[in-house]
Amino acid sequence: MNTAIDMRGLRKEFIVHKKTGRLKRAKKVIPAVDGVDLTVEHGEMIGYIGPNGAGKSTTLKMLTGVLTPTSGHVRTCGLEPVPQRLRLTRRIGVVFGQRTALWWDLPLRESFHLLRHVFDVPAADHAARLARCRSLLDLDAFMDTPVRQLSLGQRMRAEITASLLHGPSVLFLDEPTIGLDVVSKQAVREFLAELGEGGDLTLVLTTHDLSDIERLCRRLVVIDHGRVVHDGSLDELHARYGSRRQVIAEFDDPWDDAETPPGAVAVRDAEDPRRVTFSLSNGESGAGELVADLARRGLRDVSIVEPDIERVIAKLYAEP
Amino acid sequence: MVSRLRAYRALLVAQIRGQAQYRASFVMEMVGQSTYTFMDFAAVLVLFRVTPAMGGFGLWQVLLISGLAICGFSAADLAVGNVEQLRQYVRTGLLDAMLIRPRRVLPQLLAIDFQLRRVGRVVFAVVLVAVACAHVGVDWTWWRVLLVVGTPIAAAVFYAGIFVLTASVAFWWIDSGEFANSFTYGGREFATYPITIYGSVFRRVFAFGIGFAFISYYPALAIMDTPDPLGMPAWFGALGPAAAAVMTAIAALVWRTGLRHYEGTGS
């Protein structure tokens, strides 16, 4: 049983011409992907994230057979993407956030119909998959609308459906929730989560949306300047940067530092001495224990703040 | 194989249906196409208003040459004309959408915008050839019948090769697309007239180097049983299929190389 994705020492260099004067031009080699090693097993749900220009889209293009690597080893579903493109495309689904894979001028229904022919999908399978997507993604309202008239949210739901009709085993999504309104984002996210949890579809997602990451990515691969800088779960990421959960408590009386329970760091609020922020160190007693402890000391109000993904990721991106 | 044909047929049918949606534009384009067809040979007529002969040939002789060239060009335009859009698709990134489907790129490109209405021009050109033959007075032998039927086919394949070859340039240089017109539309203009009117260098490049003389001029001479003022042997009229084969081979090679280059550099 081969792995869904296997990349070893993958490199992609682009040659850029820069003007160095009125008539001369200098060639510069830019490594968009600079030695990426990554293995993904079937059924995993991974987030492939990084700052703009980090090499995410380039990697995705190399995995899906759209771009040839400069050097290195890459296999998707055990196949070499570019040379075996025609075979590979039957096993993978790709959703480009910015470009469409549908037919612009035709009603949505027609696009789905055409895709059945293009991918040679048996009619029964196609109908079953389409019906499932239609109900889960609520497509019925605009099945007969030409694609160019769809809103972004509608189009994205259609694109995801289109990518699944031939029953791929790996689904690549390049910024699928970009520009979507809250409702559409949630619909897409929930749909993808359900798909992934089924276990028979491998999901590879690039995104900037932090809620996407939280909801969908059990494994997070962070790429920066063409290299992998983190490969693990979200919790591991928090641990790496020492981000902590916080409990913000309000008391009847000003807080006395001496009363701080062990395992928590207390910071009194500058303006209101009755308001204290407790930071819990990872792995130590959960918030429940702390709150129960504080309740015995005149606790009036409490709120729990999860570690800030944004800050952690920003820290990660900011590293040289 | 059958599934492949079914796929493309579905694509074509959907395209034609999609086009009929833009009714006003569709009607205008149909009118435009018929006008195009008329214009194809109208220029020749106008020129013969002021002169009795061009390059040593009379009106109907020139019209026979034109007819063969236009027939081939229009048929090629009908079949592979849409490959010109490659430039647009590369620029907008739509080509990537084609690469994630389990089909070859060129057929997808052609099926995406199939213009059935261009058939009118082919039919018209065929009629023109027939009428010209009648006026010129052809001494029909089996060989000549074969020529008059086979030459437009060879010309169509030849022009199709040129269309694909010149469109492939978009894989390397997006902005040079206009230059391709010199060989597609320019090639059609060139083959519309007897090659005796051209200067020697120009003629050597276009007529013999690229091969435009073999798909209209020389077959026409053979059909009319007229000796070549340039002194070439009569069997030159049979070289149409050979020229078409060579052009197709070159076009296929360049296209494949171009696609590989595109996959190497992305968009």
Add this chain to the structure above:
Amino acid sequence: MRMMLALMRSGFRRYSTYRQATAAAAATNTIFGMLRCYVLLATAVAATTTVGYDVPQLSTYVWVGQGIIGVVMLWGPAELAEKVRTGQVVSDLLRPVNPIWTYLATDLGRAGFSCLTRLVVPVAFGAIFFPFYWPRHWWTYGLFACSLLAATGICFAIRHLVNLSAFWLLDIRGITTAWLLASGIGSGLIFPIDFLPGPAAAALKFGTPLPSIVQFPADVLVEHGGAPGQLQRVALQFGWVVVCLAAAFAVQHRATRRLVVQGG
């Protein structure tokens, strides 16, 4: 006024960066120039009449004509139509100046650049390798410049009108094809309009702006019809500039109203 000059300069600079496209276009013009030149020269050999053009004039007519279509941009990219399709045109319409002036200024800048490249290349090629007619009177150059300017204005207005049709038609390919055909023959590109039967030629010359775009400037340069002929043509051209620009303004006004009333 200063804005116009600034826009002209930016148009000039912008097009000067399209090196590849300009080179390709100039090369295309050269090849088509050869084609048309040989055809017309062959016509002249046995011709019963060439309606007032001698051989060098015919040849120069072709070469200048090829240069002119680059300067006036006879068949240009449907930029405005694309903007209408994506809705971006709204940002242009929201500016305090009528966009026709801004587009025109940019286009004039582009035309200026094209004079240095797309006009010079075919003319130089033609002058070197083909029979060439050099103007005999000093005023021809001045008149030619005016004529070219007018032609640019007319062509701009017509192209703008073609693009504006995108407000009403989703797909402007039909109109674009119609323009391609009409301009191909009507502007005198394939043969001088006078080759046509008298009434047809007169109808085109006086009833349509088409010959004013390519034929008239070329005629002015080869001094067809002498000084009176030159002046007549330039006058007719300036008449058409006014008419065409007025039409462009009118149609744009209606298009804007349609956009505001109906939505994008």
